[in-house]
Amino acid sequence: MPEADLALITEAARGAGQIALRYWRQAPKAWEKPGLGPVTEADLAVNDHLRTLLLAARPDYGWLSEEDTDSAARLSARRLFVLDPIDGTRAFMAGEETFAVSLAVVEAGRAVAGAVYLPALDRLYTAAHNGPALFNGVPIRCSTQPGIDGARLLTTAAALAPEHWPGGVPDLKRSFRASLAYRLCLVAEGRHDGMLTLRPAWEWDIAAGSLIAERAGAQVTDRHGTALRFNLAHPQAEGVLAAAPGLHAALMSRLIAK
Incomplete structure (x- = not known):
């Protein structure tokens, strides 16, 4: 089916x-x-x-x-x-x-x-x-970027504000595209190493792209590292982080550091 x-x-x-x-x-x-x-x-x-x-x-x-x-x-x-x-x-x-x-x-x-x-x-x-x-x-396959150094991340400037990064703001190459779905696909294609939005993300913006990124080998979660689920009563995820597995782990360690 x-x-x-x-x-x-x-x-x-x-x-x-x-x-x-x-x-x-x-x-x-x-x-x-x-x-x-x-x-x-x-x-x-x-x-x-x-x-x-x-x-x-x-x-x-x-x-x-x-x-x-x-x-x-x-x-x-x-x-x-x-x-x-x-x-x-x-x-x-x-x-x-x-x-x-x-x-x-x-x-x-x-x-x-x-x-x-x-x-x-x-x-x-x-x-x-x-x-x-x-x-x-x-x-297509996502990139093999192992960590933060030299990483190319699709996100907003606001998402890199210090208050979001208790483990330290990552030093990386930032760029942006308006469409969340396209950002996820660019990660899947390996043209960017990851994408991040810390804002609530509507399911209709991310359902297709998140699957494409996952099948390309990227790790895709919400901003807390939890797997995405769809068809929720309130159809929003708590942000999205999609990235090459090594980069995903490195970014999560800084986002959730105590």
């Missing part, structure tokens, strides 16, 4: 990306969602397309999307779709290329299939829980 679900969401992600591109750099209508940031007419068009397509194919699956009102019905679903129609909406609105469609299937609290597609770059990342992580169909 994960393979069939992966084929379904992979095709769906590509189609959704083409819808998003119709609005990209075309000044789509936009407004603010209280507490959740901006949304555009493109987000809603992509979401409507995916809801119709995916639930027609899997009518017994639950549904959790950033652009739909949440329902407790998903909590009793055996499997569910967890998605962000456009992850990195601010980048999308600015005409940048690094926005993504993020789709996952979750079963028993775990992501079992994931697809992240960047339509402006035609970059497709996929994984099933029992298979390899792929970039445009080719297997």
Whole structure:
């Protein structure tokens, strides 16, 4: 079933990306969602397309999307779709290329299939829980970075503030991308050694990318070192740290030092 679900969401992600591109750099209508940031007419068009397509194919699956009102019905679903129609909406609105469609299937609290597609770059990342992580169909692996020295970390400047690091602020090379899903995939691809967000992370932003990073060999946890779980009543993780195993251990030792 994960393979069939992966084929379904992979095709769906590509189609959704083409819808998003119709609005990209075309000044789509936009407004603010209280507490959740901006949304555009493109987000809603992509979401409507995916809801119709995916639930027609899997009518017994639950549904959790950033652009739909949440329902407790998903909590009793055996499997569910967890998605962000456009992850990195601010980048999308600015005409940048690094926005993504993020789709996952979750079963028993775990992501079992994931697809992240960047339509402006035609970059497709996929994984099933029992298979390899792929970039445009080719297997990928995370880096072998053994520790902090020389590490390349995707995170915000605020996340490296001293109050977060009782064991000492790590000296590393920092960069950033707007899309959480894409950050996780860049770790999976080995283009960056790790990514970190200390802020609560919505499941729709991280479910697909976290599976892809894990299947590429990265260690993925919340900010406390606990394995991620999905389809929670309040669908947020307490931050995310995804990194090459040696780097993950080194960063955790500084985050949790007494």
